[in-house]
Amino acid sequence: MTDIVMKLSARDLLHADLASCGWAGSDHHLSVVAEQLERARTGEVDYLAVCPATDIPVAKGGVDYQAKDGVGTLWQLAVHPALQSCGIGTFLVEAAEQRIRSRGLRQAELAVEEHNSRARALYERLGYVAYDRRPDAWDEQAPDGSLRRYETTCTLMRKDLF
Template sequence: MSLLPAGAAEVVVPVLVRDLTVADLPDCAWSGSAAHLVRVARELERAAAGEVDYLAVCAPAGLPVAIGCVDYRVAVGAGTLSQLGVLPALQSCGLGTVLVRAAEDRVRSRGLRRAELGVEESNPRARALYERLGYVAYGREPDAWDVEAPDGSLRRYETMCTLMRKDLA
């Protein structure tokens, strides 16, 4: 039984996971505002210092279709996944799973045995993905960041996150 609508065809496209680069940032405008891309650029500076890994899942043309960060300075003995995003038109195609598994591989390669993340409570689809991948909730905490309004001004976005972790041993 096919889940595709009548007349639709399934196409399998290989993807490559690699480090995100500054040169990729113009192709990542789908991931957030200009202010968000400035934050990503700062994380890439930290990646050069070895504090984080910033990954890109790329289509065959080399364009990032999913991106995410692993920070090794947030929690002792763990890699903390953050800023995870998939090109909206390609969500629910398995790219988030590829991204999270690649991030977990990076955590393991550092000799760490735990991955952690926070997921907004208003994002049940993301939480369901993390639960399918073996993450377990262990707490909650507020989070906030600046977002760019349509007029270019910045406003503070506040949210509540469920904290999740996974043993990678």
């Protein structure tokens, strides 16, 4: 077996990237991401793209600085399904944590759906600790194109950044 090494970089996600991010979610989800990119222009959030040398995003995710005072809240994290378990999620979270630190903040938080044990294991491996749980809900696009309300319960996790 041959190992393949992929050099990655993290940069701001751009509107032009959305056309190549269909792997991250439905058209509705990508329209929500486009709205968040407008918030990034005002500095309320950072929205990152992780890219190999092709400069085409293979992972994306945001940091919201308005969700909770003094904390960077990671959200909408996604890695291309064909590239999961290759270290890209770790690279994305670490890049997001660096953005948080660069704003002088020392704590990161996130919410992970309780049934998503794979993501939770990643966050725990990266030092996140569960501290609470809460119901959450959002609109998602059904296969027929209609929107439906998705309801779930999330574990809230935090990490002190030093």
